[in-house]
Amino acid sequence: MQLESMHFKRNAARALADATLQANLRKFGAAGLAALRAKAVEEFGAQAFDTLRTAGAEIRDRALAELDAYIERFEQEATRRGATVLYAETGAEACNLVLEICGRHGIKKAVKSKSMLSEEANLNEVLVAAGVVPIETDLGEYIIQLAEEPPSHIIAPAVHKSKGEVADLFARSHRKPPKTDIPQMTREAREVLRQHFLTADLGISGGNFLIAETGSGVIVTNEGNGRMVTTLPRVHICVTGIEKVIPTLEDFATLLRLLTRSATGQAISSYVSMFTGPRSPYDREGPQHMYFVLVDGGRTSLVGTDLEPMLRCIRCGACMNHCPVYRAVGGHAYGWVYPGPMGAVLTPSYVGLENALDLPNASTLCNQCGVVCPVRIPLPDLMRNLREREVERGLRPKSEILALRMWSWLAQRPWLYALATRWAARALRLRAGGAKRLRKLPLAGKEWTLGRDFPAPQGATFRELYARRRSSS
């Protein structure tokens, strides 16, 4: 997907000015998913869920601590069961591997279930250019593929669209009269997609987890399209990140409990599909050829750094569902595959800090994300860490650094500070006049007064009033 992350501010402004988008964001969206999670956590028991979160974080840490060993084990087990495991350092390499497989098996059409990695790698564009037709079959992904838009949420990619917009899109794309009722619309999409399932030579899926002890990939879906993608076509490729590997099936059971509750508030998703090798002589269905394309894409660069906890991420989307910034501007403003707090850490890590300067700063550090994260990723700490790197690398505006340093310099000199604050308290008070508030501030304050008044100070500082009171008593 096209990288737009350096333009967060401009894109956020656009999102705020887009009345349709704002209405869609408010309708159900992220806040709705957050409410479903809250209910599920309550039913599970808040304390028990917290214990489960700790267990989830430990599993992910254990896997990451010996990532190479677990990947090796995964490869051995997957290979033993007839699958082929391939590795790509970059998204572009992953695309090449997929194209080679397409060439080897004479692939003309690929049905896809959700894979965020294929978004990272721009796989669809590469396939089209090579003459392979990719069809997204997850309903949300299908909608945005028709609309030629990137996803705006990792599990609800079309959450920014209204029913009416989808109805128009379907009417245009399917050349049928527009429907008004959601079940009718989904039936229409099913009918179109069914033909594609039956005529595709290749299924491309993502992978929520890779299980080292059995060499299996797992996907968690609600529509059943994932099962069709991984069983109907004669070739199946699972494209995912190398960090998705976990040691055992037992670990998977724990993480699954966390994932579905955190994502959609479900105790379990409608489908949990595990794929272990291609069709065996005893199987009635399944692909004849099965590949895993495991992509680094910047992941190993986080190992051993302060940002390593980010690799625990199990892609539930809870961080964005609870993020006040995401809720206000939606996912597209973040300008790359991963929006919200997870994107604020992943995007600069994978595409370069200099290409996503705003993202780590575009957070109030309210820590809603941190307290809901199923694997306890301290997202605000990681964003703060990236802010420090920006300062260290001289990537912040000079005026901002100057202002911070001047503030600190002044605040280290109490008597000078007292003079300056006394003056400021009086000047602002005077300027505000009877209204007791300012409608416009100069310099850095300009941003404040774009959408807010600035309440005026009371006119004297606490320290001077307190000293006066002490000396008079």
Add this chain to the structure above:
Amino acid sequence: MRVGLFVTCLVDLMRPSIGFAAVKLLEAAGCTVYVPPTQTCCGQPGYNSGDRKSALALAEKVLAEFEACDYLVAPSGSCAGMIRTHYPDLFRGEAFLLDRIGRLAERTYELCDFLVNVVQVERVPGTFGGTITYHDSCSGLRELGVKNQPRRLLRAVDGLTLTEMAECEQCCGFGGTFAVKFGSVSAAIADRKCENIEASGADAVVLGDLGCMLNIEGRLRRRGNEKMKVLHVAEVLAGEAGD
């Protein structure tokens, strides 16, 4: 019990009445209040903007000013949270100071938390005629667990009725320097908070952090709401909320 009051830079500059309300509450609870006259800022702006060095210099200053007190109390979950939960991280490279910082951090409290859990006050001096709704500021809530403490104290205020707004734990959009780096996003988040406050039917929104107060009040006024009062919990508890 000698309590060092960290008045916070925002209260000092913008709304000293909150500082005096805090003094009144602490003294009413039997504490000896000490206000270090050289205090300025806890260093949070630098810390959250990636400039550890400038944060560290101010943190050392706070340590020197408050170390001799039995407790450090601030009328702010944000500044108390900075000292209690982030100073240990800030000083992780300074082995020599880490112990002393740790001891200061564990004796640092947000005002309501201190009144309820340390001095265990049951009664407060304030009276208030009307209905209020409480906004949970992020740092107080999620770093220090300040949730029931202010509500418990507010219920002890004569004449006050407490009503809960929707999404009271959602961020107001302030976020320190965030509010001036991304002004319109910040204001859009504040807008949602204002809607929830207005829908609650309260006469006043009460909260424990001046940053959030300025943000919420500023947005309410810009929306044309001149009536809703925005009050610090210390002002209400101390009976200093009148205009």
